[in-house]
Amino acid sequence: MINQPLPEDFLLRMQQQLDKDEFNSFVESFANDSLPSVRLNPAKKEERFSQYEQVPWCPHGFYLKEKPVFTLDPAFHAGAYYPQEGSSMVLWHLLEIIEKEENGRALKVLDLCGAPGGKSTLIASFLKGEGLVVANEVIQSRARILRENIIKWGAPNAVVTQSDPSAFAKLPGLFDVMVVDAPCSGEGMFRKGEVARREWSVENTRHCAVRQRRILSDSWDSLRENGWLIYSTCTFNPEENEENLKWLMDEKRAEIMKLEVPDDWGITSVEISDGNGLAFYPHKVRGEGFFVALLQKKESPRSFKTNSAKRKPVKLPQELRSLIRNPDRYTYFERNELWSAFPEKYMNALQSMQKQLYLLHAGIPLGTVGRKGFVPDHALAMSWECSDNFPELELSEAEALRYLKGEPPVTEESLGRGFFLISCNRNRLGFVKNVGNRFNNLYPKEWRIRMRINEDD
Numbered sequence: 001m002i003n004q005p006l007p008e009d010f011l012l013r014m015q016q017q018l019d020k021d022e023f024n025s026f027v028e029s030f031a032n033d034s035l036p037s038v039r040l041n042p043a044k045k046e047e048r049f050s051q052y053e054q055v056p057w058c059p060h061g062f063y064l065k066e067k068p069v070f071t072l073d074p075a076f077h078a079g080a081y082y083p084q085e086g087s088s089m090v091l092w093h094l095l096e097i098i099e100k101e102e103n104g105r106a107l108k109v110l111d112l113c114g115a116p117g118g119k120s121t122l123i124a125s126f127l128k129g130e131g132l133v134v135a136n137e138v139i140q141s142r143a144r145i146l147r148e149n150i151i152k153w154g155a156p157n158a159v160v161t162q163s164d165p166s167a168f169a170k171l172p173g174l175f176d177v178m179v180v181d182a183p184c185s186g187e188g189m190f191r192k193g194e195v196a197r198r199e200w201s202v203e204n205t206r207h208c209a210v211r212q213r214r215i216l217s218d219s220w221d222s223l224r225e226n227g228w229l230i231y232s233t234c235t236f237n238p239e240e241n242e243e244n245l246k247w248l249m250d251e252k253r254a255e256i257m258k259l260e261v262p263d264d265w266g267i268t269s270v271e272i273s274d275g276n277g278l279a280f281y282p283h284k285v286r287g288e289g290f291f292v293a294l295l296q297k298k299e300s301p302r303s304f305k306t307n308s309a310k311r312k313p314v315k316l317p318q319e320l321r322s323l324i325r326n327p328d329r330y331t332y333f334e335r336n337e338l339w340s341a342f343p344e345k346y347m348n349a350l351q352s353m354q355k356q357l358y359l360l361h362a363g364i365p366l367g368t369v370g371r372k373g374f375v376p377d378h379a380l381a382m383s384w385e386c387s388d389n390f391p392e393l394e395l396s397e398a399e400a401l402r403y404l405k406g407e408p409p410v411t412e413e414s415l416g417r418g419f420f421l422i423s424c425n426r427n428r429l430g431f432v433k434n435v436g437n438r439f440n441n442l443y444p445k446e447w448r449i450r451m452r453i454n455e456d457d
């Protein structure tokens, strides 16, 4: 129940933006609760939600009847699905358009304003392990959450960075697609909580519009010629949406695309120059307020020199050879005893990024090889590429929740020593080490469930 009323100036502006009947239905829609929805991870095993109604523009998105307690569901911690607001999933549809225009070529995609990871994990699923997804977030605390969500999702071709948008201009032409899901005044989130309503002001919408222009122009050079910009906000006002895009088209050489969507999706087309944006109004779609547009860059960036410096061949320790399913697709590198695998095809791109950006995650961290021997990394357990070579211990949901709280499972004498993968409903959750008389729980401490679990539930 939200007590904070809708801001008066916001209502006055929307009254001018919508015709009278629409305005009344728009305002009424704010009395309804927001609709929970999830997007499934096609690389993991989660079937419970697929019985629900599908989000029309995303094959893996489903509207739920009520919001479950995600923290108490092991599949959520396994990255088997992501709770994502339905309107945002339209990104899938735009990626389909780009894929067609690019004749199915593998794409390098930058998600510039990435945390907590809704769009980045969607992009990762869309790419199916081909191409590259770089998920960036400038704010440190949020970047940590982004990293956690990306690791849980398990894509082998993802990089997480924590850099200012201007740092990406030092990688001219590196990306085929750039997603700017810009920080905004959040009018589309007014159904979700009081904070967005309280913090809204006309002045703040102007402040957001200026910041959005800066983000766009600072990072523009990282997009290649004929590359694609997907620009989105969760707000309704023209300053942060169509006016910003008109500004971009005046300042840079960019063309806006004409997007056609089926009428029964309930999406509103907003004319912009020769193309349009898509606006999601809560009285017309099943989802929150959202705006998105697709542009194509029509100018070349400064020339991008690929890093062709010879890489020294590395000798991969024997115990790391059988850890992943398709070892030949990857190059291996070691940093501070941690061995990682990275898609061979994008190793030069990774090296360029290492020079300009602050990297928090890249590819598949496999594990450390130190004095005590090999210790697998948690990210390996979550990866789509993790092989079946570790023995697996399948736990019940109650046991899995205890594991996720940091408790060790009970050992059976018949089990050999060494590392075991823990799974629940066939989704992997992490590692334990059997040291003979007990298991050591290797689930990352900072990700443990802290909520009290009622064993009678």
Ligand SMILES: C[S@@+](CC[C@H](N)C(=O)[O-])C[C@H]1O[C@@H](n2cnc3c(N)ncnc32)[C@H](O)[C@@H]1O
Pocket (backbone or CB within 6 Å): 088, 112, 113, 114, 115, 116, 117, 118, 119, 120, 137, 138, 139, 142, 165, 181, 182, 183, 184, 211, 215
């Ligand atoms: C709308 S949210 C992104 C949501 C995310 N794309 C998703 O789908 O989960 C916008 C993000 O931009 C970040 N941000 C804030 N100021 C920024 C700036 N100056 N440059 C780039 N990103 C910024 C915020 O921290 C926030 O995480």
